[in-house]
Amino acid sequence: MQAVDPGEGPKWKPLERNERRVLGVLVEKAKTTPSAYPLTLNALRTGSNQKSNRFPSMELEEHHIEDAVESLQKQGAVTRLQGDGRTEKFRHHAYEWLGVDKVELAVMAELLLRGAQTLGELRARASRMEPIKTQGDLQPIVNALVERGLMVYLTPPGRGAVVTHNLYQPQELEKVQREHGGGLPSQPVVQPAPPTPPPTSVRPNEAPSAAPEVMQPGFREDPPAPAPRTADDSDLRDQIEQLRGELAELREEYKSEVADLRSELEDVLRQLTG
Structure with missing residues (x-):
């Protein structure tokens, strides 16, 4: 350190x-x-x-x-x-x-080079400079940098949160915050459909109290309201978000390795031609 x-x-x-x-x-x-x-x-x-x-x-x-x-x-x-x-x-x-220490500096360098990004992207990218094996290893680093004012959350903390460094000029940081909306969009609340009343029985030889409603031409019956989201829906969305994050990390690790190899080759060529 x-x-x-x-x-x-x-x-x-x-x-x-x-x-x-x-x-x-x-x-x-x-x-x-x-x-x-x-x-x-x-x-x-x-x-x-x-x-x-x-x-x-x-x-x-x-x-x-x-x-x-x-x-x-x-x-x-x-x-x-x-x-x-x-x-x-x-x-x-x-x-x-x-x-900062060496791992914190790797995190800050990635933010300086790439700006706002999710925690999953940040871990994958910073790992090419210093090993950060899991999101659990990254979180205390993020907490320390946020506490010291070097990093800020652009969306609420948690899975998929977006962060950036705090070395922007004030007007630039305000622009970045506006671009990310200052928080995650809220999900609409879906109300369950009202229960359908049971049908009224009609005795034989007894006329109904009112004629049945006839659908007019060009009129469409409203579809039933969607059922409320369940815990299973939430779990599925979390799994999809996690898979997306892991895919993004793998993609960034591949890009980083290719970029490092290219950079090393360029440095060797400069030294040979210099």
């Missing part, structure tokens, strides 16, 4: 969009491709514009990266190093800046 100086405490504050992407890339590459870390300006640009494990897709130019790095450096989140020859390289100080 990464040690945090108790005398200093976290220094984090909301970041601009490009700053969040750059910091997330530095953390990710430090964990997934340590042999190529610290990163050059060009490697940072490539990682920021990477198509996999990123949302939204971005096309940052070198001066955008330079501006973001300079701002992060002033805030104490990034250090500029003199690499081989004249090449400058950059490393993060996110452990101390955020006040």
Whole structure:
């Protein structure tokens, strides 16, 4: 576990969009491709514009990266190093800046790189950087980050809950919260159909009290009201939601492994051609 100086405490504050992407890339590459870390300006640009494990897709130019790095450096989140020859390289100080341990940092990095996501998606994606075997292992991490103000729920806690980081600018966070409605939609209450009265018996040779109602042309009888949902319906919906989450996790794990292999290949090629 990464040690945090108790005398200093976290220094984090909301970041601009490009700053969040750059910091997330530095953390990710430090964990997934340590042999190529610290990163050059060009490697940072490539990682920021990477198509996999990123949302939204971005096309940052070198001066955008330079501006973001300079701002992060002033805030104490990034250090500029003199690499081989004249090449400058950059490393993060996110452990101390955020006040987190290594698994918490993996979770924060995924949120910085991908934004709002379900807890199932978050576990699968963060696991490529640090092992998080089950949702039960993730939940105390989420609870700790929420308690420290680094993470927020966008929908009510529970299965399928959506979360994101709290490093947005205030107006950006408000927009994200509006997009997710601030909570899960409520289910309509279905009322049972009223009981049908028993038929009235008619004695022989006795005329009915009223003529039977005749359906007029073009008139359709209303269908019976649907039966109320049962506990079995709720269990089935939960099972379907769980299967969807597991499928999403498998899909993300596959994408992550492919992206890591591609990134490692790109780093090897850069080293060979550099």
